[in-house]
Amino acid sequence: MVVLSTFEWSSFKMMTTLPRNDALVLVLVTVLTVFTNLAIAVAVGVVASCLNFAWKSAQRVTCALSLSLSLSRFRLRKSTCHWQLVY
Numbered sequence: 001m002v003v004l005s006t007f008e009w010s011s012f013k014m015m016t017t018l019p020r021n022d023a024l025v026l027v028l029v030t031v032l033t034v035f036t037n038l039a040i041a042v043a044v045g046v047v048a049s050c051l052n053f054a055w056k057s058a059q060r061v062t063c064a065l066s067l068s069l070s071l072s073r074f075r076l077r078k079s080t081c082h083w084q085l086v087y
Contacts, residue, residue: 021052 007030015023025048032041 022049025049025052 011026025045028048029041029045032044
């Protein structure tokens with residue numbers, strides 16, 4: 001089989017140093033490649049990585065809303081980029 005000679009077997013050694021979600025994507029793509037084809041496995045891996053990134057980004061965003069009689073203020077802060085949006 002071609003996959004046995006072209007697969008980068010040393011990538012499994014990196015799994016101990018990778019974050020858990022990235023290692024899960026690596027295993028997911030590898031298993032899907034065996035049972036389906038490479039195009040489907042890569043597409044699922046990209047979607048899984050995007051969802052992982054969105055989840056991690058959403059955990060770092062905080063939102064505060066203060067209401068008064070004359071003014072409503074919406075403040076959105078992101079800790080890594082240090083930006084602030086005030087309406």
